[in-house]
Amino acid sequence: MTRWCALGALALSTGCASVPTPLVPGARGSVGWPSYGVLLDATRMPPTAPGVRLLRPHNERNFGTKALVDTLLFAGDVTHARGSDPPLVVGDLSGPRGGKLKGHASHRVGRDVDLLFFYTTPAGVPLLAPGFVKVGPDGLAEAAVPGGFVRLDVPRTWALAKALLGSPHADVEWLFVAEWVEALLLEHARAAGEPDHLLYRAANVMHQPKDSAAHDDHFHLRIACAPDEEMSGCVSGGPDWPWRPVAALRDDPATLVDD
Numbered sequence: 401m402t403r404w405c406a407l408g409a410l411a412l413s414t415g416c417a418s419v420p421t422p423l424v425p426g427a428r429g430s431v432g433w434p435s436y437g438v439l440l441d442a443t444r445m446p447p448t449a450p451g452v453r454l455l456r457p458h459n460e461r462n463f464g465t466k467a468l469v470d471t472l473l474f475a476g477d478v479t480h481a482r483g484s485d486p487p488l489v490v491g492d493l494s495g496p497r498g499g500k501l502k503g504h505a506s507h508r509v510g511r512d513v514d515l516l517f518f519y520t521t522p523a524g525v526p527l528l529a530p531g532f533v534k535v536g537p538d539g540l541a542e543a544a545v546p547g548g549f550v551r552l553d554v555p556r557t558w559a560l561a562k563a564l565l566g567s568p569h570a571d572v573e574w575l576f577v578a579e580w581v582e583a584l585l586l587e588h589a590r591a592a593g594e595p596d597h598l599l600y601r602a603a604n605v606m607h608q609p610k611d612s613a614a615h616d617d618h619f620h621l622r623i624a625c626a627p628d629e630e631m632s633g634c635v636s637g638g639p640d641w642p643w644r645p646v647a648a649l650r651d652d653p654a655t656l657v658d659d
């Protein structure tokens with residue numbers, strides 16, 4: 401790990417914000433820490449796809465690693481059960497080469513994205529997320545809609561969290577969210593009979609950050625570095641969750657030796 405931390409630091413010290421450096425030709429993809437790094441070989445999130453759309457399709461904040469973009473496409477597809485369902489609305493990812501993104505402390509290495517929750521009218525009719533609206537402990541949020549309020553669609557927002565945790569393309573490192581929204585989602589999941597291992601993972605990755613806004617108006621998803629990404633400069637900075645099989649691989653050097 402030390403070696404690749406050094407690699408990330410080197411990339412960052414050589415004009416990191418825009419171009420790959422010839423001094424570290426092996427660096428690719430997500431390089432460095434989420435709050436101090438760059439993104440090489442970025443994948444652009446399409447403006448629309450089945451069950452998903454970008455909140456701001458015309459800005460230059462729609463780039464991520466391929467694993468992140470594939471995870472968003474997967475989550476949109478999974479949560480889009482009926483043709484009439486409003487799509488998942490995706491906010492900022494990273495810039496085309498990563499680096500500092502105004503308004504965000506992280507979002508620099510293509511592993512972070514903001515996701516709006518799903519909503520209904522107070523009477524339970526699904527509607528497109530009206531933007532970043534603050535959800536209270538009762539699940540209601542003031543919004544510029546007729547009637548003035550929307551209701552968090554708890555079952556569908558839980559389905560989103562579940563889809564992210566089940567992504568075949570990436571592991572979730574964090575799903576930042578206010579603790580009262582997390583409580584609503586876990587209460588629903590338990591009542592729905594979701595398995596203990598899923599509840600355990602969800603309860604761990606859902607977390608209200610201490611050093612930023614409470615995240616009562618969106619999820620902030622951060623995916624983990626895959627093992628091959630760690631070899632090319634990705635630096636986690638997050639926990640090694642015990643359910644990730646790659647943790648065992650990394651911890652046992654013998655498993656890295658070719659026969």
Ligand SMILES: [Zn+2]
Pocket residue numbers: 504507512513514620
């Ligand atoms: Zn964010």
